[in-house]
Amino acid sequence: MPQRVTVAKSDELPEGGSIVVNLFQRDIAIFRAKGALFAIDDMCPHQGASLAGGYVEDGCVSCPWHYWRFRLSDGAWADNPKVRQNTYPVIEADGQIQLELPDLAQ
Numbered sequence: 001m002p003q004r005v006t007v008a009k010s011d012e013l014p015e016g017g018s019i020v021v022n023l024f025q026r027d028i029a030i031f032r033a034k035g036a037l038f039a040i041d042d043m044c045p046h047q048g049a050s051l052a053g054g055y056v057e058d059g060c061v062s063c064p065w066h067y068w069r070f071r072l073s074d075g076a077w078a079d080n081p082k083v084r085q086n087t088y089p090v091i092e093a094d095g096q097i098q099l100e101l102p103d104l105a106q
C-alpha cells in the first residue's frame with residue numbers, strides 16, 4: 001500500500017532548487033522547477049552521479065557528469081525512453097513536502 005512520507009519543509013526547497021532525501025535506503029532527488037515539484041531516483045543509471053546536482057532545463061535534468069538527460073515528469077532518459085528512473089508523486093500542503101511511495105519497506 002502506498003504511503004506518504006514528509007521529507008522537507010516547503011521553504012527548504014526554493015524555486016530552481018533540489019534536495020536529496022534518503023528513504024528506505026534509496027536516495028530520491030526532489031526538484032522545484034517552474035513552480036512544480038518532481039521526485040526522481042537520484043542515482044544516475046550510467047555511472048552513479050547524483051542527479052540532484054544536475055542542470056534543469058525544458059523539463060529535464062542533465063546529469064552533472066556526462067549530461068544524460070532525464071525527464072522530470074516520468075524519469076525517462078531523453079535519448080532512450082526505455083531507460084527510466086523511478087519517479088514519485090509529490091504533495092505539498094501546509095508548508096510540508098511529502099512523497100507518496102510504494103511500500104518500499106518490505
Ligand code: FES
Nearest residue numbers: 044046047063066
Ligand atoms: S553518470 Fe550520469 S551521465 Fe554519466
